[in-house]
């Protein structure tokens with residue numbers, strides 16, 4: 001007796017597999033990745049009468065042909081991993097179409113149990129099913145279940161264990177024959193297969209023969225790599241053309257037809273439909289939701305609501321998590337000694353990882369909203385209504401959601417946007433959607449826009465933002481169009497979209513959906529961004545400044561200090577560099593930043609224990625004179641400002657001398673036509689890690705220290721007065737930032753979702769070329785027409 | 791279990807899609823059905839991939855299809871077949887040859 005049973009859940013999309021999976025395994029599930037492919041598989045365990053049952057939730061499929069990735073995955077799992085039993089989850093309200101898969105599973109020789117799910121829905125529609133008779137017709141146990149309420153799951157588990165223990169071999173495949181002509185050909189192919197491979201069992205031979213006869217590309221490939229492939233291939237060709245002659249149609253069509261024939265027969269004998277006059281609730285809802293006039297209006301209201309919910313809803317949480325990382329950075333800053341390690345941890349790791357993970361609440365809200373759209377069934381209606389528009393650009397109705405999430409209304413994120421394309425079954429349309437999604441105005445680009453708009457376009461900000469939204473849509477649709485007619489040309493896949501009945505989603509289902517996707521983002525983004533942040537930190541830090549220049553900055557600082565001491569020393573306790581340093585520490589600890597606080601701090605400082613190095617006790621009395629203190633405090637503030645200036649200048653020099661800075665300087669050659677200098681170039685390089693980094697890097701490059709993207713007004717001021725900067729330049733940069741290479745996390749997700757580096761690199765290259773071309777266009781047109789030069 | 795005889799009668803196989811007389815009198819493209827009309831499938835035409843896909847979704851000869859509605863921009867169409875709802879683009883629906891429609895109740 002095997003201690004552990006492996007059970008696979010297979011069935012049509014929306015039949016309730018995941019619901020049953022969750023109900024069976026409870027919280028003990030975990031998410032894993034299929035080896036080599038991009039679709040998730042879910043596994044969990046449940047213990048029943050002392051047996052550990054390992055449950056695998058397969059992707060929903062209508063069939064087991066090699067039509068889509070999901071089908072291949074589901075099929076390969078059943079063939080290669082050979083689960084002890086397959087639970088076929090069947091939607092009782094949609095029995096006929098669902099049984100098509102059941103017949104194919106039987107044909108594969110699987111040990112099968114049918115879970116006749118949604119039995120409540122079927123009964124509600126007046127569909128009566130004689131499950132005992134159905135079971136005897138198909139030769140497999142049929143259990144009535146209601147996944148949502150958890151009804152029938154115990155007897156399902158019972159049956160699973162019983163079947164695995166007692167039913168040794170399955171010969172159900174023999175119940176189902178295709179008639180003499182087809183069977184003859186199947187027999188011929190089977191004989192050849194048997195000759196080649198003795199180790200297979202009966203049903204496997206038959207199934208292989210059926211698939212070969214159907215011309216299944218995956219299976220043909222498998223045979224192609226075996227020995228004796230020539231004889232087999234010849235026999236298959238002969239059989240196929242023989243059957244084509246008899247039936248006047250391709251064998252795969254003939255076989256599918258025959259399967260439906262069998263199903264229709266079974267349905268006639270087991271199902272009774274009691275005609276009810278009840279109106280179909282889903283259809284009534286659709287009278288409004290997909291109505292010619294109301295439909296589109298409601299659609300845009302819903303999309304706006306998604307946007308609103310995601311950004312407004314998560315706003316405070318994002319702020320919390322961002323301030324958490326800020327707090328963490330500040331604390332670590334204080335704990336670690338000044339130097340490379342601190343810089344690495346604070347500027348590299350915490351700033352980088354925090355910048356991305358800070359977005360997690362937003363991502364979670366977005367996924368929750370998507371889960372609601374998906375689980376209610378509204379998503380399919382979105383695709384239904386918008387397909388006509390998007391098709392013109394080589395996209396698909398379902399692309400809309402991905403583009404919206406990526407920033408269709410300014411402020412999304414391409415990472416969940418690209419992941420949302422998983423619901424698309426059409427490979428080319430999905431790929432194009434993935435490739436153009438990064439062109440949308442994601443939330444990280446907004447601080448850059450805000451900076452430049454604030455500096456150069458005060459007055460009509462809203463209309464500029466609107467213009468930018470239009471531009472990014474135009475660019476995305478245009479790019480889609482061009483990609484679909486060049487690198488990804490070819491006819492579009494048939495648009496076969498099921499419109500499931502509306503359902504009220506369960507909270508548990510929504511939360512699980514949200515959690516799984518969010519966790520994926522955190523895991524991937526977290527690990528990748530860590531590496532990238534460290535890399536970019538290193539590129540922007542090393543090799544540092546040559547010693548003589550560093551010394552000259554040091555000297556400047558010392559000079560400032562000694563001037564200050566000379567100036568105030570006579571009247572204050574700060575007479576030596578050491579005392580100055582102590583005082584600075586003291587003010588930092590007390591967070592004294594303005595003149596008033598500093599005055600107080602001075603008084604306190606003179607009384608405190610910081611006097612050890614200094615024996616000029618008699619001067620403390622002087623320090624209690626408030627006027628003098630105010631004066632010294634004022635001068636101290638000036639000193640601080642001057643020092644900051646020098647330090648920022650040093651940072652700028654350091655950045656310029658860093659590897660990234662050198663690349664930036666080198667890129668001046670390339671970017672000459674669009675007028676970006678090394679500072680902009682370094683910032684753009686930094687934006688490759690995450691777009692909002694553009695702002696902070698520009699800050700450093702313009703000697704303002706690292707600028708907080710949320711409060712960039714002083715950088716705006718600086719840019720406005722900088723030679724070479726004008727509205728045209730700003731607009732050129734905005735267009736470039738909008739379109740150029742997706743951030744690194746997005747690239748990783750593209751790699752993950754397409755499975756190919758080729759497309760990842762393509763995405764990076766084409767967007768950058770597009771950005772360059774558009775920026776050039778803006779720049780030259782503007783210069784030519786003399787717009788925005790002052 | 792299955793009938794290997796394919797109807798060779800004119801107007802009841804895919805060649806009818808090209809034949810205006812057939813389309814006027816006996817058979818109709820599914821894309822020409824109006825909302826609220828229903829009728830039986832005569833033949834699913836088009837390339838093998840498409841036909842197989844449609845077969846798997848239950849579009850078998852003799853099955854009844856009802857047109858529920860057109861999308862707001864007139865394309866794609868929504869159908870009811872075998873008790874579920876499915877959407878196809880008009881271009882694809884034009885590959886499905888139907889008997890003359892009747893009004894669904």
Ligand SMILES: Nc1nc2c(ncn2[C@@H]2O[C@H](COP(=O)(O)OP(=O)(O)OP(=O)(O)O)[C@@H](O)[C@H]2O)c(=O)[nH]1
Pocket residue numbers: 011012013014015016017018019020059060061117118119120121145146147148149375503504505506509
């Ligand atoms: N009324 C009713 N609803 C159910 C039942 N089982 C599942 N549902 C609902 O049906 C919808 C689809 O269920 P899922 O479990 O996501 O279906 P699935 O088979 O995993 O679908 P895919 O993952 O797309 O293949 C959800 O809204 C469930 O709440 C049931 O027995 N009765």
Ligand SMILES: [Mg+2]
Pocket residue numbers: 017018019060
């Ligand atoms: Mg599922």
